[in-house]
Amino acid sequence: MGVVLPVVLFALGGVLIGGAWSLHRQGAPRGALWIVGALAVLATAGGVLWLLPGEGG
Structure with a gap:
């Protein structure tokens, strides 16, 4: 599952x-924008962190 999970996380972040x-274009409440934006940042950050070299091998 080496490269598959980061690609999935990047795709999820993009979506x-x-x-x-x-x-935002539809005029949704700011709370909804913050939640969806935070989830996008978390998914993208997870993809980046998964690709960093570490102890997990």
């Missing part, structure tokens, strides 16, 4: 960023 942008 969430697109969703946040769509919510």
Whole structure:
């Protein structure tokens, strides 16, 4: 599962960023934008952290 999970996390982050942008354009409440944006950042950060070299081998 070496490279699959980071790609999935990056894809999820992209979908969430697109969703946040769509919510913004539709005039959604700020709370919804913050939640979706935070999830996008977490997914993208998870993909980046998964690719960093570490002890987990």
